[in-house]
Amino acid sequence: MDVDTWEKREKAVYAASSVKTWRSTLHLILEDAVDEGLIASNPAAKRRGRGKRAGRSHDRGPEKVITDPLGLLLIAERAALLSGRDDEFVAVILKGYTGMRWGEIVGLETEFARPGAIRVEHQLYELDSGELIRCPPKDDSYRTIDATDWLSALVADHIARTKPTPCPCHGKRYVFHGQGTARTGGHTGAKLVDVARRAGVSTGTVSNVLNHPERVREHTRACVELAIAELNFVRGGIPTENAAHWRRNGFATWLFAPATSGWYPKKAPQETRPVPLLGEPWPGIPVRGRNAQGRADACWLPIARGLTPHGLRHSHRTHMEDLGTEKVLMDERMGHIDGSVSARYAHVTPGMRERLKVGLTVQWEAALDVRRNLRPRSPVAVLDRLLRARATTMA
16 A cells, blocks of 8 residues: 555656656565565555456557658658768668667677678667666567568678777677767757768768868869858868767657657757758758758658657567568567467478568568659668669669
């Protein structure tokens, strides 16, 4: 009775999810005390369905938002445009087509990204203090996830291009690294890659215009100088050194949420606001710096408002259901355990794996075709290569 009274009092002040975590933690502590013979029973244990018909909880959260393969592709492209690099595109696609948890994506080491498979051996668990702990995956869900040929090639190309070095906190080579600065309303201006995309040249060309203008043709130099003026680019405005790892809140708040909804979140002194864009090249380049809203040509429409990074895990499970994938294979891929008797008699076969990979490839190629019909090129380098390769294949 005391525990229930305490829980009700806390719910009146704090978020229900936080109180649920506290109650669960108290339950675990007292359950250990029961096992050790210190107390006779666990007073924090909840008696379910007592005196009433069991049914749905009244305080359950809203249904999880999901997206389809095309939405996943467009969100990945936007996330890369917001970050100014290809890493976010590869990470979002990998998460959407494997169902990996966030900590497993952040903690994916290069040695476990293998041809035809992704091995989940560790995760990086983020503490409230911000420290990232290298530990086993949730519920010891060690597993090998079958990867399609195109997904393996995408990850392998990313590793070859970025050449990961050991991180200072764990001494391991990770597939993905964080960004140099948080994507908040406080960033000071456009980056070098923004100028390059605006001018339609490489970052090396922009660097030459800034440092060795005599090496660049006059017409190209004029285009770059015009882009610098339009974007109000200031050298050294944003540090380019990458952080060792993403932070969950930073990624979800300043990259993923704006990519899905088209809006930046509220951050004092600014209210929620649309992501300001330069209209060309499509789907638009985020404008940064002073008077960004005034210099913008357009903004993004929502793709899947309310979608979270974890929602991609729900999306992947739904896509597998749509393909008619056997439950035993879905559970293996997601890292779930089915404790039913019938699950003991079902086993994954090579045929199941192959059918799933073929189905996921069909979904991926269909999404690429629709994206190519919208616009045959992309300002995101990795997607641009994929679109051009797809056009060659179709031709």
